[in-house]
Amino acid sequence: MDYSWIQIAVAAIFFSVVITLVLSRGYGWLSPTFWRNAAVVSSLIMTFILLWLTLDTADQVRPGSGRIPDWTVINYEIRLVWDGAKRRQVPAVGRETGFFGKKWTRQEAYDLINKGKMTLQSRNCMECHQILGNGAYYATDLTRAWLDPWWEERIMPLTGAKTREEAMMAWLKNPPAMPQGRRKMPNLHFSDEELKALIAFLKWMSAIDTNGFPPRFAVAQ
Amino acid sequence: MAASLAGNKPQELFESQKLALAYFAVAIILFGAQLVFGLIAAYQYINPDFLLDKIPFMTNRTLHVNAMIVWLLVGLMGGVYWFLPLETGREVVGIRLAKFIWWVIVAGVSVVILVYLFVQVGPGNAFTLWFINEGREYIEAPRWADIAIVAWVAVFLYNVIATALAARRITGLLGVLIFDLVALGALYTAGMHYTVNVTMDQYLWWWVVHLWVEATWEVLVGVLMGWSLMYLLGTPRKLIETWLFLEVALVFGTGILGLGHHYFWIGTPEYWIGLGGFFSALEPLPLVAMVVHALYDAGAHRLNTVNRPAVFWAIAQAFGNFIGAGVWGFMQTLPQINMYSHGTQLAAAHGHLAFFGAYLGTVLTLIYIAVQNARRPMQIPLDSKYWSWAFALMILGIIGIAGSFTISGFAQTMIERAELGSTWSAFIRSYTHPWYANTLGWRFLFAWVFVAGYLVLVYDLLTIGKRKEGYAA
Numbered sequence: 001m002d003y004s005w006i007q008i009a010v011a012a013i014f015f016s017v018v019i020t021l022v023l024s025r026g027y028g029w030l031s032p033t034f035w036r037n038a039a040v041v042s043s044l045i046m047t048f049i050l051l052w053l054t055l056d057t058a059d060q061v062r063p064g065s066g067r068i069p070d071w072t073v074i075n076y077e078i079r080l081v082w083d084g085a086k087r088r089q090v091p092a093v094g095r096e097t098g099f100f101g102k103k104w105t106r107q108e109a110y111d112l113i114n115k116g117k118m119t120l121q122s123r124n125c126m127e128c129h130q131i132l133g134n135g136a137y138y139a140t141d142l143t144r145a146w147l148d149p150w151w152e153e154r155i156m157p158l159t160g161a162k163t164r165e166e167a168m169m170a171w172l173k174n175p176p177a178m179p180q181g182r183r184k185m186p187n188l189h190f191s192d193e194e195l196k197a198l199i200a201f202l203k204w205m206s207a208i209d210t211n212g213f214p215p216r217f218a219v220a221q
Numbered sequence: 222m223a224a225s226l227a228g229n230k231p232q233e234l235f236e237s238q239k240l241a242l243a244y245f246a247v248a249i250i251l252f253g254a255q256l257v258f259g260l261i262a263a264y265q266y267i268n269p270d271f272l273l274d275k276i277p278f279m280t281n282r283t284l285h286v287n288a289m290i291v292w293l294l295v296g297l298m299g300g301v302y303w304f305l306p307l308e309t310g311r312e313v314v315g316i317r318l319a320k321f322i323w324w325v326i327v328a329g330v331s332v333v334i335l336v337y338l339f340v341q342v343g344p345g346n347a348f349t350l351w352f353i354n355e356g357r358e359y360i361e362a363p364r365w366a367d368i369a370i371v372a373w374v375a376v377f378l379y380n381v382i383a384t385a386l387a388a389r390r391i392t393g394l395l396g397v398l399i400f401d402l403v404a405l406g407a408l409y410t411a412g413m414h415y416t417v418n419v420t421m422d423q424y425l426w427w428w429v430v431h432l433w434v435e436a437t438w439e440v441l442v443g444v445l446m447g448w449s450l451m452y453l454l455g456t457p458r459k460l461i462e463t464w465l466f467l468e469v470a471l472v473f474g475t476g477i478l479g480l481g482h483h484y485f486w487i488g489t490p491e492y493w494i495g496l497g498g499f500f501s502a503l504e505p506l507p508l509v510a511m512v513v514h515a516l517y518d519a520g521a522h523r524l525n526t527v528n529r530p531a532v533f534w535a536i537a538q539a540f541g542n543f544i545g546a547g548v549w550g551f552m553q554t555l556p557q558i559n560m561y562s563h564g565t566q567l568a569a570a571h572g573h574l575a576f577f578g579a580y581l582g583t584v585l586t587l588i589y590i591a592v593q594n595a596r597r598p599m600q601i602p603l604d605s606k607y608w609s610w611a612f613a614l615m616i617l618g619i620i621g622i623a624g625s626f627t628i629s630g631f632a633q634t635m636i637e638r639a640e641l642g643s644t645w646s647a648f649i650r651s652y653t654h655p656w657y658a659n660t661l662g663w664r665f666l667f668a669w670v671f672v673a674g675y676l677v678l679v680y681d682l683l684t685i686g687k688r689k690e691g692y693a694a
Contacts, residue, residue: 004495005493005495009478009500031463032459032462032466036393036466038466038470038474039397039466043469043470043473043474046474046478049477049478050477054424057489058424060490061418061421061424061489067420067488067489067490068418113417114417116345117417118415121345121415122342122345122356123345124279124356124361125356126356126357127278127280127283127361128279130564132423133487133563134487135358136282137564137565137566138265138278139648140644140645140648143486148645150645180649182649182652186277194344198345201419205419208488210488211485211486211491211494213485213486213563214643215560215639216639216643219642
């Protein structure tokens with residue numbers, strides 16, 4: 001993108017006003033014609049800018065493009081680090097750790113994450129949780145769920161699991177059996193295969209650069 | 222047109238208006254369903270074990286939200302079927318097709334509700350997304366139902382365009398309506414796809430969710446309130462159309478790029494933070510214009526109207542839209558604040574107040590106008606003992622509900638996000654904090670006030686205007 005948001009906003013308003021004024025020569029600003037022209041011109045200009053920015057955004061959010069991680073990120077350690085220039089947290093990819101004791105090829109990782117996304121939708125997760133900040137407000141935001149210290153602090157001792165992914169799997173098998181806090185997650189009867197995929201999806205999502213949302217994640221406890 | 226709309230000479234209803242009555246009846250029934258599931262969800266906040274194994278929160282919340290979207294959309298479409306023959310002076314073209322698809326939709330909605338309620342979830346594969354639940358908030362409807370909805374909107378659009386063409390009459394109101402409905406129908410298809418890339422998924426998901434409720438629905442409301450004000454107060458067409466064009470210029474001029482306030486944190490580039498913040502800060506402007514417009518019209522006529530409940534709901538709509546969508550939206554739309562408040566109870570406060578103001582007020586205005594004209598002899602002005610109770614109880618109820626959400630939202634924003642770092646443990650510590658937990662009972666109490674208002678409303682709609690002589694005439 002060669003233009004700043006201020007340039008885009010000023011240009012959008014400038015062209016809307018000027019084109020409306022040119023088309024409405026001879027009509028007063030209180031006439032219906034003036035405002036009809038304003039309505040049509042501003043709608044078309046804003047729609048055009050939205051479509052143009054959509055092409056740019058679609059290009060920047062391709063997996064592996066920088067903002068969105070490649071599928072194979074599930075093979076690596078993921079951390080949030082403070083970016084002093086941007087003054088916010090950014091995801092960082094660390095050493096290779098494997099996922100469920102294995103290194104996944106690009107195709108395998110894609111298939112797994114895809115299955116995880118379908119599982120996420122099929123269990124209607126968004127109607128309690130938020131995904132990238134969107135959803136219902138009854139349960140936690142899942143954007144950084146993979147990175148939540150609660151898995152190590154509480155769930156691993158509780159389940160006796162040795163890795164974070166195994167702890168998540170053990171807990172999600174039957175959440176009401178190990179309730180955390182007052183609100184309980186119902187048992188959604190995940191299969192092992194679905195859980196592995198869902199956890200891969202959550203791990204991949206935790207490496208998306210969200211401009212620092214949710215704020216101060218796990219900075220203070 | 223104002224004279225014929227005012228119905229001084231009661232005449233037979235058009236077939237399209239009879240269809241509108243069926244739309245309104247279904248809207249009011251689904252409104253009741255919305256409240257039932259909302260009450261259960263509100264109680265689950267207080268007692269999380271309530272119905273946990275039978276109807277978990279996610280199912281109640283899905284039904285609460287989906288019933289709302291469908292009944293409001295049905296109410297708005299019913300309003301178009303009501304006014305379209307009056308605007309064009311003829312029966313709606315394709316009315317038989319419209320009736321046929323309407324009953325298909327009623328059957329389809331019933332099936333979707335039963336599947337949501339009894340099947341709830343499915344295995345993680347495409348079958349679930351096509352036949353049970355798409356799992357994307359607000360547009361959970363399985364794909365087959367999406368296709369039915371698109372067919373429904375297409376028939377609706379055909380009715381409007383063909384009727385305008387047959388009448389050889391394109392008014393400013395009809396022009397805006399057609400322009401808006403094309404956009405509304407096309408935008409829905411943006412939500413009918415599956416992609417694994419969750420960022421792109423949400424990017425296009427907002428084209429449906431935001432560009433419906435913050436753009437195309439607002440303009441549809443502008444058209445319907447324009448017709449309503451002409452009927453209720455006899456406002457001149459030229460004045461109505463000039464205001465409508467101004468509102469369209471402002472709604473689309475700010476709302477289309479205001480979409481950017483949903484692109485702050487979903488993985489999209491940083492320029493959306495500036496663009497979204499700037500344009501969404503301007504989004505309240507058209508809502509201010511609507512308040513000025515409605516108040517000017519009502520004041521110019523000293524509230525002298527043919528239909529008192531409709532005019533009160535129209536004024537409540539203008540204020541509610543401005544306060545709920547405008548003020549409560551602006552409160553959290555700047556990225557500097559939104560980073561902390563996004564996805565907290567504050568968003569729910571905004572949602573409740575905005576939908577109530579912008580859309581419920583409009584649909585009830587339309588329904589009271591229809592009810593007046595459906596009863597013989599027609600009561601002018603329409604009035605009763607009860608509508609003002611429904612009006613007062615529902616407004617009190619929604620203020621209490623949204624107020625409770627606002628307080629718990631502030632507490633959650635401060636405790637979970639600003640103080641404790643947004644984690645699972647921070648979340649639990651925020652919702653168990655007394656500043657949050659104490660609001661839940663208040664919210665539940667005001668929900669019952671709202672339900673009482675609904676019950677009075679239903680009784681009033683069934684009885685108002687049936688007396689031989691006007692109550693206050």
